[in-house]
Amino acid sequence: MAENNTVDVTKRKSHGRWLSCVYCLLVLSVAVAVRFFSQPLPFQVLQPQIARHSSDSCECERNQQFQGVVKDCCCDYGTVDLLNKEVLHPLLQELVRTPFFRYYKVKLWCDCEFWPNDGMCQLRDCSVCECPESEFPAAFRSSGHASCQEGTPEGAVDRTVDAKAFQGWTDSDNPWTVDDETESEDMTYVNLLLNPERYTGYKGESARRIWDAIYAQSCFENGENETCAERRVFYRLISGLHTSISTHIAADYLVDESVNAWGKNVALMHERVLQHPERVQNLYFTYLFVLRAVIKAEAYLSEAEYLTGNDSEDNLTHKLVAALVGNERLRTACPIPFDEAKMWRGPDAIELKEQLQSHFRNISALMDCVGCEKCRLWGKLQISGLGTALKILFSLDGETSAGNVIDLQRNEVIALMNLLSRLSESLELVHEMADVVKGHNKLSTSVDGVSTVPNQSKSSWWFLQEDDKPPKSLPSLFQNFGF
Numbered sequence: 424m425a426e427n428n429t430v431d432v433t434k435r436k437s438h439g440r441w442l443s444c445v446y447c448l449l450v451l452s453v454a455v456a457v458r459f460f461s462q463p464l465p466f467q468v469l470q471p472q473i474a475r476h477s478s479d480s481c482e483c484e485r486n487q488q489f490q491g492v493v494k495d496c497c498c499d500y501g502t503v504d505l506l507n508k509e510v511l512h513p514l515l516q517e518l519v520r521t522p523f524f525r526y527y528k529v530k531l532w533c534d535c536e537f538w539p540n541d542g543m544c545q546l547r548d549c550s551v552c553e554c555p556e557s558e559f560p561a562a563f564r565s566s567g568h569a570s571c572q573e574g575t576p577e578g579a580v581d582r583t584v585d586a587k588a589f590q591g592w593t594d595s596d597n598p599w600t601v602d603d604e605t606e607s608e609d610m611t612y613v614n615l616l617l618n619p620e621r622y623t624g625y626k627g628e629s630a631r632r633i634w635d636a637i638y639a640q641s642c643f644e645n646g647e648n649e650t651c652a653e654r655r656v657f658y659r660l661i662s663g664l665h666t667s668i669s670t671h672i673a674a675d676y677l678v679d680e681s682v683n684a685w686g687k688n689v690a691l692m693h694e695r696v697l698q699h700p701e702r703v704q705n706l707y708f709t710y711l712f713v714l715r716a717v718i719k720a721e722a723y724l725s726e727a728e729y730l731t732g733n734d735s736e737d738n739l740t741h742k743l744v745a746a747l748v749g750n751e752r753l754r755t756a757c758p759i760p761f762d763e764a765k766m767w768r769g770p771d772a773i774e775l776k777e778q779l780q781s782h783f784r785n786i787s788a789l790m791d792c793v794g795c796e797k798c799r800l801w802g803k804l805q806i807s808g809l810g811t812a813l814k815i816l817f818s819l820d821g822e823t824s825a826g827n828v829i830d831l832q833r834n835e836v837i838a839l840m841n842l843l844s845r846l847s848e849s850l851e852l853v854h855e856m857a858d859v860v861k862g863h864n865k866l867s868t869s870v871d872g873v874s875t876v877p878n879q880s881k882s883s884w885w886f887l888q889e890d891d892k893p894p895k896s897l898p899s900l901f902q903n904f905g906f
């Protein structure tokens with residue numbers, strides 16, 4: 424009996440232990456699940472499947488936390504990555520190389536209305552370089568005087584030639600930007616391919632003052648946490664553009680001035696971009712916002728004339744634009760990247776729009792204060808591109824095919840597409856450089872704390888130490904991202 428009892432007690436004990444084990448496991452699983460689902464996972468969808476959803480299922484929840492869908496937008500990160508890599512990035516890379524899209528008309532004269540020009544440029548690379556006349560489309564050359572800009576404002580443009588070369592484009596005003604550009608004699612054409620957006624040495628007080636002035640606009644007071652959707656959108660657009668500029672600086676960096684060696688500065692990329700998940704999120708947001716504007720202008724853009732006098736090039740340009748704006752994969756996977764119809768619905772919508780327009784015009788005017796010519800060129804182009812996107816999305820009601828007429832300047836379209844291309848490349852670079860950081864342990868380290876990956880076909884990878892300290896803990900960097 425006693426023996427039986429002992430057996431029973433042992434059985435009961437082992438049963439009890441088994442039960443408490445199961446209980447522990449259950450508690451543990453619940454804790455893990457709660458932790459997992461409460462984590463923001465910016466890059467959760469790493470093996471993206473192109474999501475098929477109709478515009479009806481588009482949910483732009485205002486306070487939605489990061490759960491795969493880009494906040495304030497209608498596409499998830501994985502879909503955006505896949506579409507960008509396989510469709511948009513290759514198309515845009517081709518498009519911005521065409522004669523129509525590679526020449527940008529701009530007034531480079533530094534004409535700051537807010538404070539005196541403090542020209543902080545430190546490098547030759549800061550100036551906009553001259554391009555050979557043979558590079559110009561024939562229609563430009565026929566003026567006999569068309570030239571690219573070499574840091575002076577005198578490169579006047581022959582308007583007659585301009586009008587002939589780009590038939591069908593208007594000179595309509597954009598309420599979002601300060602564009603005195605249509606009438607100015609200080610305009611000049613710049614070959615963007617000869618003036619890539621990259622590190623220029625422009626930094627310190629001058630650069631900081633511009634960014635401070637931009638972010639000091641009252642509409643940006645609360646940044647990401649702004650509860651008013653319109654103000655938050657404006658903040659995110661600027662922050663996303665800022666992320667893109669920083670990405671291009673890090674991706675094309677002068678690593679050794681004495682031998683003019685350029686490469687990727689991954690430490691800088693970490694410091695300015697990768698360690699701030701919200702900045703990367705804002706980059707995705709800006710990209711989707713601009714993409715939406717391009718899609719919305721589909722009818723206009725696919726019918727516009729892209730004439731530069733070179734038939735085969737112009738045909739290609741037309742085909743590339745049509746392939747981009749009417750892309751079937753894009754239409755199916757991400758039909759409305761950003762839903763502008765949800766904006767300007769509050770009782771003070773008209774006032775708010777006027778206020779934000781005025782803030783954006785200030786930002787546009789601030790570009791004349793950028794104390795580095797090449798930065799000014801890309802700053803102006805990209806702010807003009809954003810202004811064009813704002814004009815398309817917020818100055819028209821509904822779809823363009825429903826009777827609304829879009830009037831865009833040729834230069835606005837060039838700015839819009841080049842901006843989209845810059846943003847698209849930044850997305851690629853974010854992943855590319857993130858991968859390099861992940862593989863950092865495999866790198867060889869040389870003297871002076873500079874490490875490179877040998878035998879990279881594209882360019883060298885650099886981790887610089889100077890001002891830019893390499894990340895202390897590389898693995899922890901990517902825990903933020905779920906990479």
Ligand SMILES: Cc1cc2nc3c(=O)[nH]c(=O)nc-3n(C[C@H](O)[C@H](O)[C@H](O)COP(=O)(O)OP(=O)(O)OC[C@H]3O[C@@H](n4cnc5c(N)ncnc54)[C@H](O)[C@@H]3O)c2cc1C
Pocket residue numbers: 620621622623624625626627630631633634661662663665666668669672695702790793797798799801802
């Ligand atoms: C319009 C413009 C164009 C420029 N183009 C170039 C260029 O082509 N090449 C070049 O070498 N330099 C360029 N610069 C300068 C460059 O952007 C930096 O200002 C410079 O490299 C110094 O960087 P920084 O580390 O001080 O931080 P900055 O990039 O100047 O940032 C200033 C502050 O803004 C905040 N911040 C930074 N990024 C974000 C973000 N994404 N979202 C929200 N807040 C942010 C941070 O608090 C940061 O300290 C440009 C500057 C401007 C204003």
